[in-house]
Amino acid sequence: MSKSMRYFSFILVLTLAISSCKEKTASEETETEEQLVERALAIHDRVLTVDTHADTPLRMIEPGFDMAERHDPRETGSKVDYPRMKEGGLDAIFFAAFVAQDIRDDDGNTRAKALCLQMIDSVIASTEKNSDVVGLALNPDDAYALEKEGKRAIYIGIENGYPIGNDVSNVEEYYNKGVRYITLVHSSNNDLADSATDQNGTEHGGISEFGASVVSEMNRLGIMVDVSHGNDSVFYDAIKLSKAPIIASHSNARSVTEHQRNMTDEMLKLMAENGGVVQLTMLADYLRTAPPNAARDSAMTAMRASITKPISEMTDEERAALRKSFNELNEKYPSPPATVTHVADHIDHIVKVAGIDHVGIGCDFDGGGGIEGVFDASEVMNITIELVRRGYTEEEIEKIWGGNLIRVFKEVQAVAEELKTEVGS
């Protein structure tokens, strides 16, 4: 065994010792860390892995950005490209077309639609350009079919219903483009629903009348209703209004980490009754409450106290030197990171409260997602390793990584078929 491999084993054994575990079989009890990692990676390779939320279309509109090239996330900030999806064993992903909330009038709506279509078209163009390694996926089974071909499945979602404007017929236009889920609202209230994070508070008391008609149209077409970013009332309204199970494409558990974007135990239980799924996200603030960083805070205070010259009198050179010092200080005292352990803690909790059939993964890469150990698409197998370490079986991991989402997706399509039959009869 090489020196590095011994260290590797030591680190992982140590982690094993402090991790919470499910019951293990006799052979798993005697398994070395190397064997465990090998077993986990084999499971990761066999199951369909689906990430339901990435804001990568924002990257695709960056001129010159090539999804076929591997990018260094610590140089470029980019978290997803096709080579890294392959490296991480990520089989399928939903690229979300995101348009920031702006003025809610006819001009604003028209522009939002144009921007949304630009994003969607950029995803479609990317799949066409890279058809040797990826394929545009429209139906649940497409992910499995593309996996068999050795290609990554690219699904399309919309984050923020703003580009629907006040015209429900836009929903069908987006469906025809390939959109298979719509997040009703983003960080501010829109015409459809209330946001969890709008400083003005609730406006519609959850989902508006127009939003209800959008949900109904999504049911008719077979588009998944996504309640992430909505306030709690949006969740309860969606449960009541939607004829099909719903999803939270990127949300975590509130009793593990207190955050208004996360879901309470009551909501998790209702999600289970609804047959829907909560897709766990890799946003540090939703995964753990940031611990204090006293060493950095006191070093920062000391550095600021040492600035004696008024900022307005500093030369450009002096400012640049000071900026460099602050940047160095930040590097010296990094914030304690969120880790894959936090991810598994949330999964454990959701499984306990809602059951194994109602949890999945939606990393929010390129939208702020990325933690230590799951920093980008190339590292998602570390989630599987941690789940195996905690005693999750292959069957359970298959559900978490994609089975649950695909089940909901199929049910959403089945409801759409039933609704068409009802109309036709």
Next chain:
Amino acid sequence: MRVLLTAFLLAISTISVAHPLRLSLCEVEYVPKKQLLTVNLKLFLTDVNEAITFDPYSKELAFCEPNEADNANTLLMKYVNQFFYVKANNKKISLKIKSKKLSGEGENTALWIYFELEQHDPLKSLEIKNAVFTDLFFDQNNIVYVHAKGESKSLMFTKKTPVHQLRF
């Protein structure tokens, strides 16, 4: 073995730090009827304070507050001009603040800076640089929405690609 080595590197990684989304928004609009080019920059206030005063929670400049510092706009524009410009028909526009406002609360407080510029000649091209806060954060994303000639377009600006050109 390659996979195991990858896992090893991940297991001992101490470099990774959780990064929230580093984002700014900007809208550039050409209004030919009014012969105007408008620019609306929306920046997180904590980022602005960090960039100018080296303290995200500084009250020193008090943007848009009754006690706003006399030199707040000067310092703000000194920073903005260093990292942001708009060229219309290859001519760099002189940015003068027409208005500014705050929106949101706490960490989510945004500072909006509005510029309005006369554009008498028909707009044929735009060149935009938006590298705000790339001096602070390596993963800063600056989205610019451009509305001109009946079309809307999104552009993404990063530290690596801080300048984009559009022709009409």
